[in-house]
Amino acid sequence: MSLVLVLVFLAALIAGAPIAVALGLASGVAIIAFDLPIHVLAQRAVNALDSTPLLAVPLFILAASLLNAIGVTTHIFDLVRLVVGRIRGAVAQVSILVSLIFSGVSGAALADIGALGKIQIDQMTGQGYRKSFAAGITIAAATIGPIFPPSIPIIIYASVTNVSAVQLLVAGIVPALIITFFLMAQVAVMARLYDLPRDTVSPSLRAVAKKAVISFPALLAPVLLIGGLLSGYFGPTEVAGVTVAYALAIGFGIYRTLTWRAVWESLRETVEATSGILFIVSTAAVFAWVLTLDQVPARAGAFLLGLSDNPFVLLLLVNILLLIVGMFLESIAAILIIAPIVAPALHAAGVDPLQLGIVFVLNLMIGLLTPPVGMSLYMVSIVAKMPVHSVIRGVLPFFIPLILSLLVVSAVPAVSTWLPKLITQ
Structure with a gap:
C-alpha cells in the first residue's frame, strides 16, 4: 500500500x-x-485543520503583511545602518540583523524575502556589492525567520508531533541567535578577503536617537510578541492576535501610513497564503494516515533504532535525510509527511522533542536554499531580476555558517532546551 x-x-x-x-x-x-x-479522505482532512495552534498561522501572516504595508522595514533598516556604522561589509551585516529583527513578526523565510529582499539587495548593489553576493546573503539571512519566534513551520511541527507550541517557539530563540552570529562572522571574513565596501552613512548620536524614536513603535512589535510568549500570558494564537491589533494601531494611529485599501490587500494576501498552507496540511494528514495504517512509522522507527541507540548518531542520520528531502519537498509538506515517521523513534532514543523540532525545521530551511525545489532561490531570482544560477552561486559560501549552526544545534541539546526549561521553572 x-x-x-x-x-x-x-x-x-x-x-x-x-x-x-x-x-x-x-x-x-x-x-x-x-x-x-x-469517507476517510474528508474526515482526516477536516480533522487535521481542527487545531488551535494552526489558528496562529493566518494571524502571523496578516501581522507581517500589515507591518510591511506600514513601512516598518524601512525604518528598522535605516536605524540598524546607523548603529552598525561604516565598518567594511556594513550593509551586509545590517541585512542579517534586520532579518533577525523582522523575523520577530514574520514567521516565514519567504515572507522575510518578500518584505526585505528588494531593500537589502538594492542597498548592497548600490554600494558596489556583487549582485550574486547580495542575493546570497539575503537568502541565507531569511533562514533565521522560521527559527526565531513566531515561526509558521515550528507551529505546524508542534501540531503534528504533539509538542508544546509555546516551548518549541521559545526553543528557537538561541539557535536563531547562533545562526545570526555565524552569518555575521562569515560576512566579516569575506569583507576582509574581498575588500567589501564600507557603508556611506554618517552615523552620529543625534541621528541614531532621532531614527530610534521614529523606529521605536516598529521595534516594539517583536518585543511585544517575544515578551508575551516568555511571560506565559499568551499562547501562539493569542500573541498573534495581539500583534495584528498592534500593527493596526501603529499603522493608523502613529505612522498613519496604513490605508483601508492596504488592509484589504493584506487580508487578501493572508487568505491566499493561508489557503495554500492549510490545503497542504489537510492532504498531508490523509497521506500520513495511509502510511500509519501500513505501519510505516513503526517500521521506520525500528529501522532507525536498529542502526544506533546513540541520540547524536540518530540526529546526524536524520540531518542527512532531511537535507536530501529538503532539495525536493516543500518544507511544510516535508514536516507533515516525515515528522510523524521519525519523531517517535528519536524521542524513544532519548532525543529531546524540543531539540528535534529545531533540528527538523532548520534542516528544511536550509533546503529552501538548495535546487531543484529551493523556493527561496526562485523568489530572490524574481525580486532581484537575475538568473537562478547566479543566485545559487551567490548563496554557496553561506552554506558554511548554516551547516555549522546545524551541527551546534544537533550536538548541544541545551542550545534548544535551556531557555524553554528556564521559563517553565
Missing part, C-alpha cells in the same frame, strides 16, 4: 502537480485501490 502511495505521489510531482494535489491524489488512489473507507 505504501509503495503505491509513494509511486503515485512521485508521479504526480514529476507531472507538475502542486504538492497538495499530489498528496491528496496519492492518498485517494491508495484508499480506493486497497478498499479503504472513502
Whole structure:
C-alpha cells in the first residue's frame, strides 16, 4: 500500500502537480485501490485543520503583511545602518540583523524575502556589492525567520508531533541567535578577503536617537510578541492576535501610513497564503494516515533504532535525510509527511522533542536554499531580476555558517532546551 502511495505521489510531482494535489491524489488512489473507507479522505482532512495552534498561522501572516504595508522595514533598516556604522561589509551585516529583527513578526523565510529582499539587495548593489553576493546573503539571512519566534513551520511541527507550541517557539530563540552570529562572522571574513565596501552613512548620536524614536513603535512589535510568549500570558494564537491589533494601531494611529485599501490587500494576501498552507496540511494528514495504517512509522522507527541507540548518531542520520528531502519537498509538506515517521523513534532514543523540532525545521530551511525545489532561490531570482544560477552561486559560501549552526544545534541539546526549561521553572 505504501509503495503505491509513494509511486503515485512521485508521479504526480514529476507531472507538475502542486504538492497538495499530489498528496491528496496519492492518498485517494491508495484508499480506493486497497478498499479503504472513502469517507476517510474528508474526515482526516477536516480533522487535521481542527487545531488551535494552526489558528496562529493566518494571524502571523496578516501581522507581517500589515507591518510591511506600514513601512516598518524601512525604518528598522535605516536605524540598524546607523548603529552598525561604516565598518567594511556594513550593509551586509545590517541585512542579517534586520532579518533577525523582522523575523520577530514574520514567521516565514519567504515572507522575510518578500518584505526585505528588494531593500537589502538594492542597498548592497548600490554600494558596489556583487549582485550574486547580495542575493546570497539575503537568502541565507531569511533562514533565521522560521527559527526565531513566531515561526509558521515550528507551529505546524508542534501540531503534528504533539509538542508544546509555546516551548518549541521559545526553543528557537538561541539557535536563531547562533545562526545570526555565524552569518555575521562569515560576512566579516569575506569583507576582509574581498575588500567589501564600507557603508556611506554618517552615523552620529543625534541621528541614531532621532531614527530610534521614529523606529521605536516598529521595534516594539517583536518585543511585544517575544515578551508575551516568555511571560506565559499568551499562547501562539493569542500573541498573534495581539500583534495584528498592534500593527493596526501603529499603522493608523502613529505612522498613519496604513490605508483601508492596504488592509484589504493584506487580508487578501493572508487568505491566499493561508489557503495554500492549510490545503497542504489537510492532504498531508490523509497521506500520513495511509502510511500509519501500513505501519510505516513503526517500521521506520525500528529501522532507525536498529542502526544506533546513540541520540547524536540518530540526529546526524536524520540531518542527512532531511537535507536530501529538503532539495525536493516543500518544507511544510516535508514536516507533515516525515515528522510523524521519525519523531517517535528519536524521542524513544532519548532525543529531546524540543531539540528535534529545531533540528527538523532548520534542516528544511536550509533546503529552501538548495535546487531543484529551493523556493527561496526562485523568489530572490524574481525580486532581484537575475538568473537562478547566479543566485545559487551567490548563496554557496553561506552554506558554511548554516551547516555549522546545524551541527551546534544537533550536538548541544541545551542550545534548544535551556531557555524553554528556564521559563517553565
